[in-house]
Amino acid sequence: MSHPCKLLQGRVVADVILNEIKDELQRVRFQRSPCVAFLRVGNDGASVSYVAQKEKMARSIGIKSILKIFDPAKITENQLMEEIKNFNLDPSVDGILVQAPLPKAIDFVNVCNTIAPNKDVDGFGAENLGRLLQEKSGFTPCTPAGIVELLKFYNISPAGKHVVIVNRSLIVGKPLAALLTKHSLWGNATVTLCHSQSENLPQLTRQADILVLACGKPGHFDAHFVKPEAILIDVGITRVPDGSPQGYSLQGDANFEAVSPIVQAITPVPGGVGPLTVALLMRNTLKAFKLQNNFAA
Ligand code: GUN
Numbered sequence: 001m002s003h004p005c006k007l008l009q010g011r012v013v014a015d016v017i018l019n020e021i022k023d024e025l026q027r028v029r030f031q032r033s034p035c036v037a038f039l040r041v042g043n044d045g046a047s048v049s050y051v052a053q054k055e056k057m058a059r060s061i062g063i064k065s066i067l068k069i070f071d072p073a074k075i076t077e078n079q080l081m082e083e084i085k086n087f088n089l090d091p092s093v094d095g096i097l098v099q100a101p102l103p104k105a106i107d108f109v110n111v112c113n114t115i116a117p118n119k120d121v122d123g124f125g126a127e128n129l130g131r132l133l134q135e136k137s138g139f140t141p142c143t144p145a146g147i148v149e150l151l152k153f154y155n156i157s158p159a160g161k162h163v164v165i166v167n168r169s170l171i172v173g174k175p176l177a178a179l180l181t182k183h184s185l186w187g188n189a190t191v192t193l194c195h196s197q198s199e200n201l202p203q204l205t206r207q208a209d210i211l212v213l214a215c216g217k218p219g220h221f222d223a224h225f226v227k228p229e230a231i232l233i234d235v236g237i238t239r240v241p242d243g244s245p246q247g248y249s250l251q252g253d254a255n256f257e258a259v260s261p262i263v264q265a266i267t268p269v270p271g272g273v274g275p276l277t278v279a280l281l282m283r284n285t286l287k288a289f290k291l292q293n294n295f296a297a
Contacts, residue, residue, distance in 0.1 A: 016153070022060075135184075220255070
């Protein structure tokens with residue numbers, strides 16, 4: 001019989017977080033609903049679907065959203081920044097999110113740095129990332145914050161453990177390394193940050209007590225990348241064509257069949273980290289709303 005590995009159900013944890021937000025919005029009689037603005041450039045299938053999920057989730061818990069869509073052939077970096085500046089000045093908008101990826105001609109980091117720090121619900125701007133490194137309060141990027149919530153929910157302490165992250169982006173790898181090395185209860189990990197230039201990757205990933213995969217290589221990580229009894233957090237969500245009516249299925253970076261008999265626990269794809277990213281965005285939006293309306297956040 002195969003090893004009974006535990007499934008880390010991000011969707012369940014996300015529902016707990018979303019219900020807390022919904023309850024607070026119903027319980028406290030705020031004068032208006034929180035509001036988040038989404039800016040999307042172009043019609044990339046995954047981006048369209050992610051923003052739609054964020055809008056739907058916001059609506060279902062009592063958060064308003066505004067969606068602005070731009071033509072990638074027409075919008076310039078400067079024009080996108082002007083749009084952001086308008087939202088920065090708009091007192092009815094609490095949070096601003098620019099969906100990545102952007103067209104090559106627009107620098108995502110420059111764009112993120114234009115968002116007012118107190119409306120930067122993705123936490124990708126220089127001020128919030130700097131504050132994260134300084135261990136000061138601010139907005140924490142949603143996927144890394146979601147991974148920490150997942151570990152908390154399942155009582156998996158990263159303290160003193162070797163966490164190996166295969167991703168060095170501002171969205172996942174770098175902020176997650178900062179979070180997990182904080183001097184705090186759900187930090188204190190030893191972190192190795194790997195990327196496309198890392199030599200002998202399997203030798204590195206096999207050292208992981210907790211392995212975080214986010215490199216968009218569906219099914220790539222098989223048993224020879226994984227230490228027995230490791231915790232595996234799979235952030236990969238790639239659309240793989242499968243001939244179904246939808247045309248694709250979502251696949252993580254781990255070869256689930258191959259690694260699940262070996263690991264102690266694993267996040268499923270879908271239903272793992274994805275829903276947590278959305279839930280933490282809602283939490284950040286509520287926090288932005290409170291900050292701007294002088295409620296304790
Ligand atoms: N693209 C993939 N993940 C994210 C995210 O968390 N935020 C934004 N803005 N874009 C993304």
